[in-house]
Amino acid sequence: MKKIFSKIGLVGLLSFFLIGFSQVGMSNEVFDLSNGTMLLADNTEVATAGEAVEEAPSLDTGDTAWMIVATILVIVMAIPGLALFYGGLVRSKNMLSVLMQVFVTFSLMSVLWVIYGYSLAFTEGPYNTWIGGLGAAFLGGISGDSISGTIPEYVFVTFQLTFAALTPALIVGGFAERIKFSGMLVFLTLWLTVVYLPICHMVWGGGLISSWGAIDFAGGTVVHINAGVAALVLAICLGKRLGYGKEVMAPHNMPMTMIGASLLWAGWFGFNVGSELAADSTAGLVMINTQVAAAAGVLGWIIMEWMARGKPSMLGGASGAISGLVAITPACAVVGPMGAIVLGFIASMIAYWACTSLKKSLGYDDSLDVFGIHGVAGIVGAVGLAILMAPQFGGVGYDDGVTTMSQFMIQAKSVGFTIIWCGVISFILFKIVDATVGLRVSEEDERAGLDTTSHGETAYHS
Amino acid sequence: MKKIFSKIGLVGLLSFFLIGFSQVGMSNEVFDLSNGTMLLADNTEVATAGEAVEEAPSLDTGDTAWMIVATILVIVMAIPGLALFYGGLVRSKNMLSVLMQVFVTFSLMSVLWVIYGYSLAFTEGPYNTWIGGLGAAFLGGISGDSISGTIPEYVFVTFQLTFAALTPALIVGGFAERIKFSGMLVFLTLWLTVVYLPICHMVWGGGLISSWGAIDFAGGTVVHINAGVAALVLAICLGKRLGYGKEVMAPHNMPMTMIGASLLWAGWFGFNVGSELAADSTAGLVMINTQVAAAAGVLGWIIMEWMARGKPSMLGGASGAISGLVAITPACAVVGPMGAIVLGFIASMIAYWACTSLKKSLGYDDSLDVFGIHGVAGIVGAVGLAILMAPQFGGVGYDDGVTTMSQFMIQAKSVGFTIIWCGVISFILFKIVDATVGLRVSEEDERAGLDTTSHGETAYHS
Amino acid sequence: MKKIFSKIGLVGLLSFFLIGFSQVGMSNEVFDLSNGTMLLADNTEVATAGEAVEEAPSLDTGDTAWMIVATILVIVMAIPGLALFYGGLVRSKNMLSVLMQVFVTFSLMSVLWVIYGYSLAFTEGPYNTWIGGLGAAFLGGISGDSISGTIPEYVFVTFQLTFAALTPALIVGGFAERIKFSGMLVFLTLWLTVVYLPICHMVWGGGLISSWGAIDFAGGTVVHINAGVAALVLAICLGKRLGYGKEVMAPHNMPMTMIGASLLWAGWFGFNVGSELAADSTAGLVMINTQVAAAAGVLGWIIMEWMARGKPSMLGGASGAISGLVAITPACAVVGPMGAIVLGFIASMIAYWACTSLKKSLGYDDSLDVFGIHGVAGIVGAVGLAILMAPQFGGVGYDDGVTTMSQFMIQAKSVGFTIIWCGVISFILFKIVDATVGLRVSEEDERAGLDTTSHGETAYHS
């Protein structure tokens, strides 16, 4: 217990450091304040993957075609992409449980999104700084003819649905192989409601973080840091898997993980390029950036492995790709292709360090390294973009009155804020759900594997 | 033999009941007859996923872009989607045979479609009520410049090709693990010709069923009921697999089934949204409906399992998703998102009942529950839409002069008609092919597995 | 060593024969020469999948939407498509090594493309006949607003990136199960630079081969013949796998190969239809052609197998599909659907013969038949299109002054040129890299499998 708190403390410290750091920076910005309002207004445009600010609200078939596809691509990221990426890494006795956790989480969140999620995230509400309203609950008020920007609003709703369905599914990797299925569903339902929806609203729905001028094009904070931190909290609170560190827990099916990583890679274009909400020039930039950041991530990780132990591994390649993709997510519309390569390369190396050295020294059992990859590379991307968006690095440059330093501070602040919001609330939710429904299976069930004990099935027969 | 007939009788009875029911309803509609003609004309528009009725026949790149992708998505549904969904469920000794059956069926039907399928389904012919003509055989008369609606006719041809190639492949699940490969190809070739093409023409090509005003947006009757009934007839006529009910016939690779289900889910957007033939507002509605019906289907099935035996299963989740998707297929452009949730949820529960209780009590061996899922959920969707399209349930509402009851009757009638047409002809085809080419492998071959005996291969080596 | 040369000689002979043959044809064309200039100019339009020749350089959202998707589809072809197609065919001890080879090659080439590949292939340079310049190295000079035809230049860059990343990955099949990982990366980097980029420039970048009037719509020479020949050279030079011809080297996971083949099939629409660079009428033609050529390829191969040994196989079906797809690649915009069926069918049969009889009689160990399928079917497609593009076979017809014979000669010449260019340089590169970095693993490592010895992992655990 003590150890848990010390670990949580560590993460907390990091966040405070980031926020504090940003405050220091802020004070340097005092003389920038005159430009402040303009700055925020301009930046918001970049930051809001969510809102449509075009004036001519007529449907464009090209944009609509692309956004339908982008939505499908994000679905493929979750099922089967993420499910396989994770599933391949567990022991065969838990394979189906992981697939099932991702599959059902994805489904449940989809339904919740229609019932109240979209409304709380993307409409105006009485507490608009933090969360939207309930005006569009059950998608009330949206008709087939509603347009959002140049696409049907239903397409926008579905696109955002996939983000809300994917993010909780990402957390599965943190508690895989020991979570209680019912408890997980309850936890993630609550988590969507009080962590994801507020952060999503704050970043993309016109709330607090967007008002700072933070840039998060496709979800570095909303999706990856959020999921990474929640996974870390749960991994620590749940405790390690039985036999962790003693028994061999090698991935049972690496090809599945490779398929998953590849589908995540391909689907990520839906995620990143789709966040432009149009098939335009910026979409082109996002596209090349996404591709090369992933590729550079692969190279970054395997070079580390090659140097550290003489052998580059397939899991390393796959992990590097995901790290590169996570890092470019917030940055993909503001850096140039060479900047994307640098960002992917470096983020991947830092994630490598997090998954090996950091994890070992802290001693938590984040089963599938959700924090090490999504959390860490997400942070690197979110703050790194402030530097790489500079024109001299091929980026799109800063808005008037914004400097590298000031953007960096804003980014750090939004990251720190997200870590604390998500970390604290996830911890509280853990305590509540663990005390009521329960969140860990019995020792006997964990031994036998969740497939038979939780789901009454076995992944492989002859 | 007697038992077979009694089972076929049962299905027949059900159909007659549906048709009869619709007649009763029809008589209530007598006073609606004045509006009849208008009604039919209007409804036809909704019902025809096939025909282009726009007046400005100029190519739209956005619509074309979407339809190219939609076509590819349906291809992915078949290969590898459906092949894996099915393949994972059989024993490993029959894995390749199932993959092969789907793969080759898909290929053969593709070629037949170009030779005569498209022409018989979508052109006018002398017996236009039942079937089209042969004017476009070998795609004669279509040039690179031909436009269908706002897309190139070749794209329309290819999109419809994928439906015609997927539907026979769906039937594979009914006779898996015991069919003779050559017999299957002959049977399915005949089935395409005298079952699929006529029904397709009658629903989408301007034939009989569309003239009733039946709504089948993306293929509830044409694809799912059709395939489900044919699979049932073959399963009954072929008899059970050796050892059925005694030996363990557990799925040999559930992760493959999960991948398949996920790809079906993703591909289904091509199927449903693609049936709009454009990237427009309706496409948006179809999209959200498809997503939430699938998600609700997952929840419906696993809730049933959870209540019935305490454990929700991965196969249950996957089956629920497919059930929800099947149910929303005919309905996706006429119900609202909440209606889609209800439809997916209920259809999934009824399909669950069909795959467990109904199947057990009737005692047929529909190897992979094609009837239980595609047939049953297809029927629920086709008739259920009549209710859920009501404006008070968020649906698009009825055409002038159409009531819930009258639409329901029309739907029931078209379902009943399809069941009888497909059931009777499939039975006759079975008898013919079984007597000539043969449709079941020898006992020895079935024991050893079809992979080595029919295809000279083994799925897995070390 | 002597044997190697005799085999290389054989391929050389074949090429000289093709070129010589074309010379003979050329002499018949003397009287066509007056039309020559026009002919070349016109043909170039067809041949250049690379260049944008539209006059109105404004972005079309529909075309852009399609091209973003097309690019993603080609990515899916490589990872996981090709990786699985290949990976399933090796023994389980080498599974990860193959996945890794494809994955890292794909990533490395992506980065190289941005650094200098795109520039050398698609810009003008001092040696423009052979290779482009370095003006766009690091994508310098391209901005977010650059337009190429009707799409953002970044989209075009990324689309072409996928071709350059896929082609070297195709070669992996030739040396699988025995290559040294580091040597492979060095070899493929050099190969991209001095084989792929020049040929790509010569065909699509306005260089030599395009000036002949050769038709290669989507990459028959650039991608498939190129990869096939390089694989053959490496397979011969590296020597056979230990135990080849004696031990059982059956595919360890055929379902993976089937998934791979299916994804290649689906992704190929991105490859072929994407090469039109627009969602227009021609795209429709390319689409139906791609589908039916693949389907006919399946039928062609399994009919051969059925006749030759009484059993059609899943691997045969998959191989046939790929053969059909390879063959239609250069031809997809100039033949009609029936022509595509014929081409796919015949190319598949010839590839069958190459993979069985030819390979056995020459005795090389092209592990996964890259030459037999990509090389051979690529040649059939490249020269076959000259015949099938004739209007009487439903093709688009020839440009003024071009005859079947003259087009055939041009095709043969470009094929022969590619074979020699690729063959000779690949051989030289092999010698250099083998002598420096080394290209074959030790006997002991090959025995134990590359997964553990090169990558420190195992594909499957329990």
Add this chain to the structure above:
Amino acid sequence: MKFITAVIKPFKLDEVREALSEIGVQGITVTEVKGFGRQKGHTELYRGAEYVIDFLPKVKLEVAVSDKLAKKVVEAITKSALTGKIGDGKIFVMGLDQVQRIRTGETGEDAL
């Protein structure tokens, strides 16, 4: 005590297990094996490569029993595994010096 090893056709496993349970056998250990014998295998062809697969999938049972039960076990297996077709398998009986149950430390026939 006897240590009886039987190689049978895979699909007969359940029947044999039931037959053994009936005569009072309390424990069985089962292994998936490949058998080579008089029953001929099959040929597999992967593109150009032809492989003759001599080994057929079989299931091996190992049962430790008291001397007096041994005969009944052999009989029970013979009966329940029989199809009459080639490849039905073999039963091997060996002497067993000692048995120990890990959980309790019991030895001898008590441990069976």
Add this chain to the structure above:
Amino acid sequence: MKFITAVIKPFKLDEVREALSEIGVQGITVTEVKGFGRQKGHTELYRGAEYVIDFLPKVKLEVAVSDKLAKKVVEAITKSALTGKIGDGKIFVMGLDQVQRIRTGETGEDAL
């Protein structure tokens, strides 16, 4: 010499291997097996089809040792494989007539 066969719970394998190494055993052969015994299995349900799975995953160790080591081996396995719960497994000891190391041709205890 003795040929000792032990059936244990899979997750105990590493512990047992270490215990055996400690007392000087130089070679072990391990097989994944399925065990049927007093420990009850579980039920699996696939749509309508319910299967009772009586067989549980176990690991079988085979160790050939000299007579004098045999007792210590049995003890070491018993100790290291023990969880105290049902299904811990059995140890079977049989006589071993002869051993030969393939690489060197050595026979008898030298070959172990």
Add this chain to the structure above:
Amino acid sequence: MKFITAVIKPFKLDEVREALSEIGVQGITVTEVKGFGRQKGHTELYRGAEYVIDFLPKVKLEVAVSDKLAKKVVEAITKSALTGKIGDGKIFVMGLDQVQRIRTGETGEDAL
């Protein structure tokens, strides 16, 4: 009769099977096993987790033969499975009390 168990390197299986066929052995049962011995294993690394894999893939053959054939069998295996490198494996010979062919009910050497 003798029950001969041999652990060999997997890629030697075909050669051994042929050598045994030649000297008249009619049946063999083969199991995929993992071996622990003098031959050292390898290390696998999955992100931060390092596992030392001591067990190497081996193939186990079981052959029941008449007493007079036993010696030839041991010799044939020794010869055909030999690579001379560590890890070539072992051959274990045990006494076999009884054999029965399921299909015919034959016993003793006739059943082999």
